[in-house]
Amino acid sequence: MEITVIRPATEAFPEDIDRIQHVGRVYQSFPGSEYVLPSDGPERDRLALQHRLLAGTFENRIMMPEISFEAGDRILDSGCGSGVWLLDAINQVPNAVVLEGIDIESRLFPMDSKLIATRGNMNFSIGTITKLPSEWTATFTLVHQRLLIAALRAEEWGQAIKEMMRVLVPGGWVQLGEAGAWQAGKTTEKHRSLVDKLFVKRGLLLDCSDRIPSMLRAAGFSNVHIDKRPISLGSWAGEVGIEARENFMGVFRGMKSPVLNAGGLGYVNTEEEWESLLDAVEEEWDNTEGAEMSFFIFYAQKPLF
Ligand SMILES: C[S@@+](CC[C@H](N)C(=O)[O-])C[C@H]1O[C@@H](n2cnc3c(N)ncnc32)[C@H](O)[C@@H]1O
Numbered sequence: 001m002e003i004t005v006i007r008p009a010t011e012a013f014p015e016d017i018d019r020i021q022h023v024g025r026v027y028q029s030f031p032g033s034e035y036v037l038p039s040d041g042p043e044r045d046r047l048a049l050q051h052r053l054l055a056g057t058f059e060n061r062i063m064m065p066e067i068s069f070e071a072g073d074r075i076l077d078s079g080c081g082s083g084v085w086l087l088d089a090i091n092q093v094p095n096a097v098v099l100e101g102i103d104i105e106s107r108l109f110p111m112d113s114k115l116i117a118t119r120g121n122m123n124f125s126i127g128t129i130t131k132l133p134s135e136w137t138a139t140f141t142l143v144h145q146r147l148l149i150a151a152l153r154a155e156e157w158g159q160a161i162k163e164m165m166r167v168l169v170p171g172g173w174v175q176l177g178e179a180g181a182w183q184a185g186k187t188t189e190k191h192r193s194l195v196d197k198l199f200v201k202r203g204l205l206l207d208c209s210d211r212i213p214s215m216l217r218a219a220g221f222s223n224v225h226i227d228k229r230p231i232s233l234g235s236w237a238g239e240v241g242i243e244a245r246e247n248f249m250g251v252f253r254g255m256k257s258p259v260l261n262a263g264g265l266g267y268v269n270t271e272e273e274w275e276s277l278l279d280a281v282e283e284e285w286d287n288t289e290g291a292e293m294s295f296f297i298f299y300a301q302k303p304l305f
Contacts, residue, residue, distance in 0.1 A: 025038040025040060025042075025254065025256060025257055026038055026039060026040040026107070027039060027257060027258075028104055028105035028107075030104035030105060030128065033104055033128075033151065034151065034153055034202040034203060034204055035104065035150060035151040036150045036151075036198065036202065036204070036254075036255050036258040037150050037251065037254045037255065038254050038257075039081075039105040039107045039108055040107065042250070042254075043081075043108065043250075043254060044081075044082045044108050046246075046247060046250040046251070046254075047081050047082045047084050047108070048082065048084055049243060049246060049247050049250075050147075050247045050250075051084040051085060051088065052243070053231070053240075053243050053244055053247050054146070054177065054295065055088070056240070057229050057231055057295060058227070058229065058297060062085060062088055062089060062092070063089065063092065063142065063144070063175065064175055064225065064227065064297055064299045065142065065173035065175065065299050065301070067141060067142060067173060069093045069094055069097050069141065070094065070097075071094060071095075071096035071097070072096060072097075072098070073093075073097045073098070073141040073142075074097070074098045074099075074100060074139050074140045074141060075089060075093070075097060075098070075099050075100070075140065075141065075142045075143075075144065076100045076101075076102065076132075076136075076140045076142070076143045076144065076167065077089075077099070077100070077101045077102070077144045077145070078102055078129040078143060078144065078145035078148070078160070078164070079102075079103055079104075079129060079145055079146070079147070079148045079151065080101030080102060080103050080109075080124065081103060081108045082108040082109070082110060083101050083108075083109060083110045083122075083124065085144060085146060086099045086101050086122060087110065089144075090122060096121075097121075098121045098122075098123070099121065099122045099123070100122075100123050100124075100125070100140075101122070101123070101124045101125070102124075102125050102126070102127050102128075102129065102132070103124070103126065103127075104126065104127070104128050104151075105126070106124070106126050109124045110124075129145065129148070129152075129160040129163060129164075130152075130156050130159040130160050130163060131159075131163065132163045132166070132167050136166075136167040137166055137167060138166075138167070138168065138169050138170070139167060139169065140167050140168050140169065140172055141168075141169055141172045141173070142172060142173050142174075142175065143164045143167060143168055143172070143173075143174045143175070144174075144175045144176075144177075145160070145164070145174075145175070145176050145177070146176070146177035146178075147177060147178065147179065148160070148178075149178050149179055149204070149205070149206070149208050149209075150199075150204060150251075150255075151204070152204065152205070152208070153202070153203035153204060153205075154203060154205055157205060157208060157211070157212075157215055158215060158218075158219075161174075161215050161216060161219045161221075162219055164219075165219050165220060165221065165302055168302040169302070170302055170303065170304045170305065171301065171302060171303075171304045172301070172302050173299055173300070173301050173302070174216070174221065174299065174300055174301075174302070175297060175298070175299040176212055176216075176296075176297070176298045176299070177295070177296070177297045177298075178208055178209045178212065178295070178296050178298070179209065179293060179294070179295055179296075180209040180210075180228070180293065180294035180295065180296055181293070181294060182233065182248070182291075182292065182293035182294075183291065183292065183293075184233065184234070184281075184284045184285050184288040184290075184291035184292075185284045185288050185291075186284075187277075187280045187281050187283075187284045188281055188284055188285070188288075188291070190267065190277070191252070191277060191278070191281045193267070194259070194265055194267040194268075194277075195252070195255070197265045197266070197267075198255065198258060198259055198262065198265060201262060201265070202258070209294075209296045212296070212298050213226060213298060216298065216300045220302070220303065221300035221301060221302060221303075222300065222301050222302075222303050223300055223301040224298065224299075224300040225298065225299045225300065226296060226297075226298055227296065227297045227298075227299075228294055228295070228296050229294070229295050229296075230292045230293075230294055230295075231244050231292060231293045231294070231295055232244060232291065232292050233245050233248060233285040233291040233292055233293055234282075234284075234285030234286040234287070234288065234291045235286040236286060236287065236288065236289045236291070237291075241285075241291075244293070245282060245285050245286070248293060249278060249281070249282050252278055252281070253278055256271070256274060259274060260274060
């Protein structure tokens, strides 16, 4: 198994990560990106937990469209992070299918070849979904993207979906997984307002799951499917609720630097206040039966003609 990592000749990958570090977390520095989550060891672990959780939520189906893959077919995972989805997908497709992962940040790529399945072709490259390589036009049978809610600005969503359409073969499929709203009680509401403020400040779309179906249709996709599932949050829901709490609290705790660098957005003034707000949210989830987050998988087809 050969893994290829392509690094473009830009200044986008500074080794001097100090300037983007905040209280122990490491963030990406891709030019123009508003992505708010870290790219570091704890985030890699969280993505592994999240993949298990989300796969379990959808009966371990990670590819929704019914596709009969053939030798030479290509699959793209946009915003692949640690490649955890690709590393699962590779075991579900024929040997000669090529898997490509692209991400604005390479720090999470699975560089240890022992982590990779012993067959197939898997490549990782650095780049943005909003501007894919021109030679990729009409080469992918499936484009997968999961959880870029904390990364893409309104106009970037349109560009990304347009790029997905361009790189798909006619009849190919796109699959997008995104989080929806989360709810429990008053503290969670306050926290949600804080996250909303952060997203608005950065031009990100917290309600992207409401908008994706119409964005797909506007880009010319047909057969638009929406599969929405609730994910219970907190210990009241047993092991699954605890795992979900760990994962999503990991997401929110990961927003520490963006929130504190924005002066706390009128909700917190110090790192301690930030931590105690999140502790209170966690406690509310544990003690509120029905606390949940919704998760969506959308999939749609590029018309044959
Ligand atoms: C929350 S992580 C999800 C990772 C992976 N999709 C998964 O589900 O495990 C979001 C990933 O998107 C990447 N990302 C953010 N903006 C991007 C962009 N414009 N193009 C490609 N990747 C991007 C981030 O670097 C990060 O690795």
